[in-house]
Amino acid sequence: MRLKALIEAALFVSEKPLTIESLQQLLAHQQPQEPIQEPIQEQALLLSKAEIRVIVNDLIADYQQRGIELVKVASGYRFQAKAQFSQALTVIFQEKAPKYSRAFLETLALIAYKQPITRAEIEAIRGVSVSSHIMKTLVEHHWIKNLGQKEVPGRPSLYGTTKVFLDHFSLSSLAELPVLTKLDEKQLS
Template sequence: MNEQQLKQLVEAAIFAATEAVTVDNLLQGALAGYKLNRPRVRQIIDELMADYSDRGVQLVEVASGYRFQTRAELGPALANMWQERAPKYSAALLETLALIAWRQPITRGEIEAVRGVSVSTNIIRTLQERDWVKVVGHKEVPGRPALYATTKAFLDYFSLQSVADLPALAVTRPELSSDPAAPSAQPDDTDNDGDTRERDADKAILH
């Protein structure tokens, strides 16, 4: 197999995969019959990324590996192709997710101290069911509260390789940047289906 055919094979393997693909996935799968090492496969992937750099579809690296996706700026126009709208989330849920993302690991109590309202069980459950948040341990204080952090699925959804790639937090509510030692939380009644402050998750968190 020549160089061009190898590049086509790697391209096809990543395109056909239903999830992001790692170099090891390629070596153990589509490239198993060829004597290639990791640096060589990465070189092929880099060449493909360059080939797609100015196309409507791009080859990108996310936390779980490599995948093809449409250019972010084309999203609004492409959304018109489907009648079903993307999920929308309440401001309360998005603020909770933002705090976990930028301050992880963080306890539920620390989130409540910053926001000034209690975090509903439904918010935490929704984030966990979406596989954006998980428990990564327990804080060594009385009661040993759970510590929450984001997952690879969260990073993949927002096309990030690691939490270090998170953009600067654009604070729209002053309390989100305040010290966790804030007043005691009050009940949060903003997490409901009729919340008029719902917005698209990726726009609210990352822009």
């Protein structure tokens, strides 16, 4: 029970998602604090990633009927408020979500669905040029990164999304992106 509580506390206070490996490392470095507590180090060293995953899955189940949830994202596991309460929470947390232009969101969507993709390919699909400001902002948010150069004359940069992008949108992989309808696919082609 103490191991589960320690994992829960670590996930709760962490500012970023924690991986199974980081939780395993945390448990392996624990020293008994008081003689009446169970010796956590000996027990923790024996825990495999699968055993830690069982504890994390148990925590996920524990939080299903609560206002917060433990979710798996690309970078690991994190606690977050359930989406159904986001509107109500804005009453006391006045921070407004940033508003992004349609061009910004279209560019991000094209990179997410068509990666790796060049800036010229984005411009060809959208029919207009992509502003340097949009690309710079996406890179500054760490939502996209340069994946290398395309092997064509001029060697243009190839762009793709990052784990930060997946974490921000609560995705554990690109496979969780919403499925495009045939109409959407035609617009992206």
